[in-house]
Amino acid sequence: MARKAGRPRQEALSREKILEAALSLIDAHGVEAFSMRRLAAALEVDPMAIYHYLPNKEAILRGLIELIFANLHVPPTENASWEETVRACAHAYYDAVRAHPQLIIYVVGDVDLVMHAALSANNEQLYAALFNAGLDARQVFYAVSLIIDYLHGCLLGESAMQNSDPTSMLQHFEQSTTDQYPAIRRVVEAIQQEPISDVFGFDIGLNIILAGIKTLVK
Amino acid sequence: MARKAGRPRQEALSREKILEAALSLIDAHGVEAFSMRRLAAALEVDPMAIYHYLPNKEAILRGLIELIFANLHVPPTENASWEETVRACAHAYYDAVRAHPQLIIYVVGDVDLVMHAALSANNEQLYAALFNAGLDARQVFYAVSLIIDYLHGCLLGESAMQNSDPTSMLQHFEQSTTDQYPAIRRVVEAIQQEPISDVFGFDIGLNIILAGIKTLVK
DNA sequence: ACCTGAACACCGTTCAAGT
DNA sequence: ACCTGAACACCGTTCAAGT
Numbered sequence: 001m002a003r004k005a006g007r008p009r010q011e012a013l014s015r016e017k018i019l020e021a022a023l024s025l026i027d028a029h030g031v032e033a034f035s036m037r038r039l040a041a042a043l044e045v046d047p048m049a050i051y052h053y054l055p056n057k058e059a060i061l062r063g064l065i066e067l068i069f070a071n072l073h074v075p076p077t078e079n080a081s082w083e084e085t086v087r088a089c090a091h092a093y094y095d096a097v098r099a100h101p102q103l104i105i106y107v108v109g110d111v112d113l114v115m116h117a118a119l120s121a122n123n124e125q126l127y128a129a130l131f132n133a134g135l136d137a138r139q140v141f142y143a144v145s146l147i148i149d150y151l152h153g154c155l156l157g158e159s160a161m162q163n164s165d166p167t168s169m170l171q172h173f174e175q176s177t178t179d180q181y182p183a184i185r186r187v188v189e190a191i192q193q194e195p196i197s198d199v200f201g202f203d204i205g206l207n208i209i210l211a212g213i214k215t216l217v218k
Numbered sequence: 219m220a221r222k223a224g225r226p227r228q229e230a231l232s233r234e235k236i237l238e239a240a241l242s243l244i245d246a247h248g249v250e251a252f253s254m255r256r257l258a259a260a261l262e263v264d265p266m267a268i269y270h271y272l273p274n275k276e277a278i279l280r281g282l283i284e285l286i287f288a289n290l291h292v293p294p295t296e297n298a299s300w301e302e303t304v305r306a307c308a309h310a311y312y313d314a315v316r317a318h319p320q321l322i323i324y325v326v327g328d329v330d331l332v333m334h335a336a337l338s339a340n341n342e343q344l345y346a347a348l349f350n351a352g353l354d355a356r357q358v359f360y361a362v363s364l365i366i367d368y369l370h371g372c373l374l375g376e377s378a379m380q381n382s383d384p385t386s387m388l389q390h391f392e393q394s395t396t397d398q399y400p401a402i403r404r405v406v407e408a409i410q411q412e413p414i415s416d417v418f419g420f421d422i423g424l425n426i427i428l429a430g431i432k433t434l435v436k
Numbered sequence: 437a438c439c440t441g442a443a444c445a446c447c448g449t450t451c452a453a454g455t
Numbered sequence: 456a457c458c459t460g461a462a463c464a465c466c467g468t469t470c471a472a473g474t
Binding site: 105108109110111112114115116119121123124125127128130131136137138140141142143144145146148149150151152153154156157159160161163164168169172173175176181182183184186187188189190191194196202204205207208209210211212213214215216 | 323326327328329330332333334337339341342343345346348349354355356358359360361362363364366367368369370371372374375377378379381382386387390391393394399400401402404405406407408409412414420422423425426427428429430431432433434
């Protein structure tokens with residue numbers, strides 16, 4: 001019954017260990033390269049051993065999304081304006097999801113977990129902030145929906161950008177300048193002269209949304 | 219050399235026929251159930267015959283996204299206000315993508331094709347409308363990015379909603395009401411008393427965005 | 437040029453068996 | 456209870472061969 005001294009015995013498998021291994025596998029090589037068999041190999045275990053802790057591959061992905069949302073923590077915002085609070089909540093959501101870019105598609109596709117995250121303790125301050133802004137309950141709901149949908153769109157666009165070669169985008173731009181569409185051309189030329197800053201992220205869009213929310217109450 | 223009379227001979231395979239068959243297969247049974255082998259079976263052809271027209275499965279998906287964007291047509295908006303024009307463009311994009319809900323994930327993930335669609339002739343009026351609103355070139359770019367990201371988020375949320383059972387969502391709501399978070403509770407109760415209309419779509423969010431855009435120039 | 441068919445290197449998952 | 460290993464029914468794609 002005594003534990004062997006020296007090198008500790010192989011830790012037993014567990015749901016946590018499996019999810020942990022799956023996450024680092026996906027972070028490193030993407031969801032494409034993730035398979036039950038590869039995961040088993042990484043855990044140095046027979047593929048079927050995994051099924052003792054999680055019913056199937058989908059359950060693993062769901063578990064990972066749960067992990068991501070579990071890491072969503074909004075910093076305290078006591079003395080902040082309602083706009084600053086909304087921004088803080090949006091950034092927290094954004095950062096938590098962006099920590100694992102390869103999984104964004106699954107995050108966005110899981111209404112249940114998104115819903116759960118949206119209604120979780122972390123976001124009480126978001127809802128409170130929007131009430132403080134002067135919205136009624138229904139308007140708060142619309143505002144939250146808008147912000148979450150915009151966040152999802154941003155996150156997806158960003159992750160898709162990383163997986164595509166940047167030259168083809170410039171081709172679209174250059175092709176457009178030779179076209180006969182003056183409004184598009186003006187925009188393309190402006191972007192070419194002074195490219196968008198790296199830290200563009202979603203801040204500008206969020207500011208426009210905040211301005212729009214403000215008009216609801218005025 | 220003469221064509222046989224009666225039942226016409228089997229039409230030759232072609233890129234178009236393949237994509238057409240793939241699209242109806244996916245519309246009917248989802249991307250999950252779509253495979254090269256099933257597609258071949260639907261076309262009554264050896265699986266490898268397809269590779270003569272399209273290099274691999276990914277190319278087929280890309281081809282389908284192209285098809286979707288090819289069906290994006292903005293109605294003429296001569297005498298419309300700039301807001302109405304923006305709304306018309308957004309709706310056209312929304313409708314084109316929503317016509318094939320199973321493919322939304324791929325649409326949103328294809329930056330190149332999204333970029334191409336965003337810069338295509340159809341959207342000249344969108345850019346022009348935003349200039350008419352008084353934005354400068356850079357602001358037009360931000361506004362278009364915001365609108366497209368929001369559209370993507372909406373579309374994804376909607377398609378995810380269809381693939382999940384509606385009871386679990388109510389569970390989240392009911393669970394929240396028993397919580398100690400007053401702001402969230404207020405929102406949940408309001409939604410429960412008078413549920414969101416079916417045609418909610420993305421119109422309300424778009425209106426908030428439009429209001430936000432207006433503040434950029436005022 | 438266009439299509440076939442066998443083959444390769446993978447999958448996720450079931451099921452019976454081991455300890 | 457926990458893990459294994461063989462097996463099943465699939466994949467996408469390569470390659471050599473047919474016409």
